[in-house]
Amino acid sequence: MTLNYTQTRLLEKEEQIPYELLLLADETIEIIDSYVKGGEIYVFEHNSQIIGVYILYILDAKAIEIKNIAVHKDYQGLGIGTHLLNEATQRAKEKGFKTLVIGTANGAIKQLYLYQKVGFEITGIRKNFFVDNYPAPIYENGILCKHMIMLEKQL
Template identity: 95%
Template sequence: MTLNYTQTRLLEKGEQIPYELLLLADETIEIIDSYAKGGEICIFEHNSQIIGVYILYILDTETIEIKNIEVHKDYQGLGIGTHLLNEAIQRAKEKGFKTLVIGTANGAIKQLYLYQKVGFEITGIRKNFFIDNYPAPIYENGILCKHMIMLEKQL
């Protein structure tokens, strides 16, 4: 698939939030709504279908976080995730932020690989984040997700 930047745009006010896609990352609708309230939802469209999404959420005047990033199951592994991350980096830089933050579970091996490949560095661990904030245990790659691994990219 040929990717281009015109396939990504901000979700407009009044448009339906693509919950089904956002829920791929084991979030809840309540958590997604709280991110959407203080953030920008960017969608990636192909043949009029939303197949990629990320949410940028301002933490302070210098720091912004990718709270969610998801690609539709049928389109994973084609480079769209990499494309969206690079685009989020560019968008955050253009907005004048100094640091872009992203966090993922200790069991999310593919995500940890992908985020470091596009230039994020591991900066910390939020111990027991998933134990404390989610009602049921989450497993990825057969590993119990207990901690949130935090990564940052200087812009």
């Protein structure tokens, strides 16, 4: 399948938030709502359907975070996630930020691999993040997600 990698755009304010995709990377709408309103939502479209999304959220004058990044299950493994990460990096640079931050669960093996592959480095662990902030246990790859692994990329 050939995909056009120029189809990412900022979601307009009047458009519906693509919760079905965001829920692939975060467990509850309440948690998503805690950061979606303060961030910029970028969507990747194919055949007029949103199949990828990421949210950039300003942390301070020098750092911006990818709060959520997801690709529709039918389109995973095609390089879209790598494209979105590279695009988010470029956008953060263009906005003048020095550091791009991303976090993922301790059981998110594929994500940890991908993030490091595109230049992120592990910088810390938020102990018990998922236990303290989510109503039900989360498992990925058979591993209880307890801790948030934080990664950064210098721009």
